Amino acid sequence: MNYVSVENLTKSYGIKVLFKNISFHVNEGDKIAIVAKNGSGKSTLLKILMGKEIADSGTVVINKDIQVVLFDQEIDFDSDLTIDEFMMTLDSAPIQALKNYHKSLLSTDYDFIEKALAEMEIHKAWDLENDMKQILSQLKITDLEAKMGTLSGGQIKRVALAKLLTETRAEHRHTLLIMDEPTNHLDVEMVEWLENYLSKAKITLLLVTHDRYFLDAVCDIIWEMEDQNLYFHNGSYATYLENKMIREDNMNSTIDKANNLYRKELEWMRRQPKARTTKSKSRIDSFYETEKVAKTDTRKQGLELDFEMKRLGNKILELKHIDKSFGNKLLLKDFSYQFQRGEKVGIVGKNGAGKSTLLNIIQGLEKADNGEIETGETISFGYFSQKGLTYKEDERVIDFIKEIAEYYPLANGKSLSASQFLRLFLFDDQTQYSPISKLSGGEKRRLHLMYILYQNPNFLIFDEPTNDLDLPTLTVLEIFLQMFQGSLIIVSHDRYFMDRIVDHILAFEGEGKIRDFIGNFSEYRENQKLEEKNPKAAVIEQKVETPTPAPVSKPQTSKRKLSFKEQRELETIEKEMPELEIQRAKILDQLNNEADYEKISKLSADLEAISGKLENHEMRWLELQEE
Secondary structure (H helix, E strand, O other), X not given: OXXXXXXXXXXXXXXXXXXXXXXXXXXXXXXXXXXXXXXXOHHHHHHHHHOOOOOOEEEEEEOOOEEEEEEOOOOOOOOOOEHHHHHOOOOOHHHHHHHHHHHHOOOOOHHHHHHHHHHHHHOOOOXXXXXXXXXXXXXXXXXXXXXXXXXXHHHHHHHHHHHHHHHHXXXXXEEEEEEEOOOOOOOHHHHHHHHHHHHHOOOEEEEEOOOHHHHHHHOOEEEEEEOOEEEEEEOOHHHHHHHHHHHHHHHHHHHHHHHHHHHHHHHHHHHOOOOOOHHHHHHHHHHHHHHHHHOOOOOOOOOOOOEOOOOOOOOOEEEEEEEEEEOOEEEEEEEEEEEOOOOEEEEEEOOOOOHHHHHHHHOOOOOOOEEEEEEOOOOOEEEEXXXXXXXXOOXXXXXXXXXXXXXXXXXXXXXXXXXXXXXXXXXXXXXXXXXXXXXXXXXXXXXXXXXXXXXOOOEEEEEOOOOOOOHHHHHHHHHHHHHOOOEEEEXXXXXXXXXXXXXXXXXXXXXXXXXXXXXXXXXXXXXXXXXXXXXXHOOOOOOOOOOOOOOOOOOXXXXXXXXXXXXXXXXXXXXXXXXXXXXXXXXXXXXXXXXXXXXXXXXXXXXXXXXXXXXXXXXXXXXXXXX
């Protein structure tokens, strides 16, 4: 069954064309993810399908037998309503039947009671209340009398999600469910629940998300919006990346051929007299088409590897016996940790567990109840918070960045201009000279991120950096952070992002308890699930404490036993070293057979990154063996 048919759709804002003459169809059972850079028109396309925006040209045909339901990033609600009242504001016949039925229980009007019972039968609303309560319970919403205005951002998101899923059950019609970044502000447990629900549900789905694990689990079709066009990919996120690379390689080949032809035709154009024959006019038209292709810019500027980071001293950051509570809620209890040079730590836990509070305490933005914090003299923090960007009215993007500095230093003595750095983070020349107020929400988020990095800190603290960022920007950010030589703390619910960046987890598990886990995020979740199923089989809890160095004494011949944390670290290193060797060999083989300069630069960067990691692993392995 066809749900939606779109033909030759075009939409512009001023001189900026979002998409031009795109066509597509949505059929029953399709589960589609839309991937694009922020500002490409993803949200605009969704609004056109919802009838909230009007296209410049083209046709949109929605099957009259389906309902279209949107789960938007911005959630509208009345702060004075209770959760129960908010849920009952659903605009559907079954919900209205249920409300009338509840009223009839307090009525003595037999005609009204009879009519209410008939409506319950007609709209099959008897099971709806149970469905609603079940969904609320699964999303950990228990206090239905709580006011909407008292809820946290994550709780509001879950209640809105419960309302949406109830609506799709309430209407016994075909439904197209449109979801714009549904995982933002949800903790990992809720993301996994939603992922499982959507992957199993027999629904038709159009989804915008930056969560790549979520995308792969739920969707099997990817639409890519780029350069005003729409490209279609069947399969996983990895398949999409492969198809995209092939398309760009083909395009580059076409441009090279067009360049060769363009040079020859340009000579002919210069030799031609002013009088033109019909034949020469045809050739002239062809010349301009060739010129257009030849001047197409498909260059993907890669990040440089030699950033000059501010020097880190011997002392980085040490927390000693930190306590923190809010009223009766205990967040941190006797927490001690010593951060090392170049350490990349991921912090995870449920919303409200105290993750952001710890980040504020580290930076002196909030005081601990007890304990001591020692920060190295050379430490320069870069803090990317969940708060929005602050800027002057009508200030241009390029001027906003230049307020920090005209140039970003590189270790080889060279530098990148503010404009070049902006291009690295996918701001083209036109956008750079646009007012910040004209940027999309995602583009402002990207600019905020770039603003932090451009200040060249040596200790980065990121609080949910992936929310509202598009996948191309996430890829750029991941490359940057993998190369970053300073210390890094990331709070994030994005599992894919965490797995790529960190190999050490601090997990907030409630009641002030923080677990120190050596491994990536997926490994931590697997261990956590194993504990839930079989506590006896769980890994022994690791105490979050860095031992105080012992006084210098005479060398001892006997070796001490490795701690549990060190043993886990040694096992991880021994597992990863052969894998890194294989990766290194593959890159060397590719370099030997590659002629394209840009690809050679990218491969060289990858080789340096892997070689550096391998060298660090080898040094640490020797240290642990000597212990």
